[in-house]
Amino acid sequence: xxxxxxxxxxxxxxxxxxxxxxxxxxxxxxxxxxxxxxxxxxxxxxxxxxxxxxxxxxxxxxxxxxxxxxxxxxxxxxxxxxxxxxxxxxxxxxxxxxxxxxxxxxxxxxxxxxxxxxxxxxxxxxxxxxxxxxxxxxxxxxxxxxxxxxxxxxxxxxxxxxxxxxxxxxxxxxxxxxxxxxxxxxxxxxxxxxxxxxxxxxxxxxxxxxxxxxxxxxxxxxxxxxxxxxxxxxxxxxxxxxxxxxx
Amino acid sequence: xxxxxxxxxxxxxxxxxxxxxxxxxxxxxxxxxxxxxxxxxxxxxxxxxxxxxxxxxxxxxxxxxxxxxxxxxxxxxxxxxxxxxxxxxxxxxxxxxxxxxxxxxxxxxxxxxxxxxxxxxxxxxxxxxxxxxxxxxxxxxxxxxxxxxxxxxxxxxxxxxxxxxxxxxxxxxxxxxxx
Numbered sequence: 353x354x355x356x357x358x359x360x361x362x363x364x365x366x367x368x369x370x371x372x373x374x375x376x377x378x379x380x381x382x383x384x385x386x387x388x389x390x391x392x393x394x395x396x397x398x399x400x401x402x403x404x405x406x407x408x409x410x411x412x413x414x415x416x417x418x419x420x421x422x423x424x425x426x427x428x429x430x431x432x433x434x435x436x437x438x439x440x441x442x443x444x445x446x447x448x449x450x451x452x453x454x455x456x457x458x459x460x461x462x463x464x465x466x467x468x469x470x471x472x473x474x475x476x477x478x479x480x481x482x483x484x485x486x487x488x489x490x491x492x493x494x495x496x497x498x499x500x501x502x503x504x505x506x507x508x509x510x511x512x513x514x515x516x517x518x519x520x521x522x523x524x525x526x527x528x529x530x531x532x533x534x535x536x537x538x539x540x541x542x543x544x545x546x547x548x549x550x551x552x553x554x555x556x557x558x559x560x561x562x563x564x565x566x567x568x569x570x571x572x573x574x575x576x577x578x579x580x581x582x583x584x585x586x587x588x589x590x591x592x593x594x595x596x597x598x599x
Numbered sequence: 600x601x602x603x604x605x606x607x608x609x610x611x612x613x614x615x616x617x618x619x620x621x622x623x624x625x626x627x628x629x630x631x632x633x634x635x636x637x638x639x640x641x642x643x644x645x646x647x648x649x650x651x652x653x654x655x656x657x658x659x660x661x662x663x664x665x666x667x668x669x670x671x672x673x674x675x676x677x678x679x680x681x682x683x684x685x686x687x688x689x690x691x692x693x694x695x696x697x698x699x700x701x702x703x704x705x706x707x708x709x710x711x712x713x714x715x716x717x718x719x720x721x722x723x724x725x726x727x728x729x730x731x732x733x734x735x736x737x738x739x740x741x742x743x744x745x746x747x748x749x750x751x752x753x754x755x756x757x758x759x760x761x762x763x764x765x766x767x768x769x770x771x772x773x774x775x776x777x778x
Contacts, residue, residue: 410702
């Protein structure tokens with residue numbers, strides 16, 4: 353590599369040094385270390401780049417822009433009826449499968465069923481769930497636990513969710529037939545899962561066997577189970593097999 | 600849409616997106632409009648994107664495409680071939696001089712650089728994006744990004760030097776710039 357080639361490559365090296373680990377720069381950086389002329393050029397270049405960069409960061413957006421974005425984005429959301437959307441069809445399929453298998457469910461006229469919770473969870477994941485940007489750090493511990501526990505999530509000791517703690521930490525909440533449901537996202541082996549948890553007493557009594565209760569439509573797959581305190585729906589967009597591996 | 604997540608996304612990226620838009624559009628009104636439009640598209644389509652690591656690239660790509668769409672409609676095109684060859688390093692612009700300059704003056708100088716160079720240059724100076732991400736956003740090969748950064752810096756230095764002297768720079772031919 354000659355100096356001209358090194359300059360060409362180092363011109364793309366960010367002045368704050370965050371490209372230091374990029375192998376594409378390794379040879380050019382080493383060359384700059386050895387060659388005094390190139391090193392002087394590179395140092396001058398970085399100072400210049402840092403200086404321009406700092407000036408660019410000083411350019412402030414109009415003060416009202418952020419508020420306008422937030423207000424406008426709310427107005428931009430589609431307002432179709434939820435049961436007309438394709439994702440509802442996926443959720444409906446989940447309800448059908450769950451209702452057929454969960455023979456021990458005896459829903460009361462008032463309480464929603466676990467099947468409804470699962471259908472809602474699939475619909476929520478497909479349509480209303482935001483990305484995982486800026487996920488609150490308060491949930492890092494629980495996410496790590498859910499990500500690493502080797503036991504099936506549905507088994508004894510697999511997962512213990514304290515709904516009060518989730519409420520205190522302002523976990524994302526949704527409602528199903530007026531019942532409060534908490535949602536937490538976690539990753540296992542690079543796959544995102546979404547756990548919806550609610551008080552068992554808020555839902556129709558009955559038992560569900562999660563291993564036999566996998567419903568799927570396309571890449572959306574869901575299952576549900578209950579422990580002594582809570583009912584759970586677990587949903588993923590990574591398909592049935594991915595779900596099967598964690599339950 | 601999860602409001603809290605969306606607010607965080609806006610908080611994290613709207614300033615950088617606005618700066619990129621300002622360098623492209625050259626005026627605050629259009630830059631604000633482009634930034635808003637980008638987030639509105641996210642609100643209707645982008646939230647399906649579940650990989651947080653890709654949100655940043657998605658937003659910058661969307662803003663850039665919106666800019667190109669508007670620009671195509673207005674019939675403004677530029678060609679890199681028509682830019683005056685200027686591959687020699689100009690006299691170094693003193694870093695202290697740049698540091699003393701007003702931020703808006705530096706932005707003005709950047710806005711005078713031809714668009715083909717200005718696009719990667721602005722993304723580079725925002726520092727949020729690597730050269731590979733810049734290549735992805737602009738849909739050009741990595742080598743092209745490096746080449747345009749190299750040439751763009753030469754042009755930017757020339758304009759900054761002129762600004763520092765309080766003069767004007769003779770612009771490149773505007774007849775037919777095409778990307």
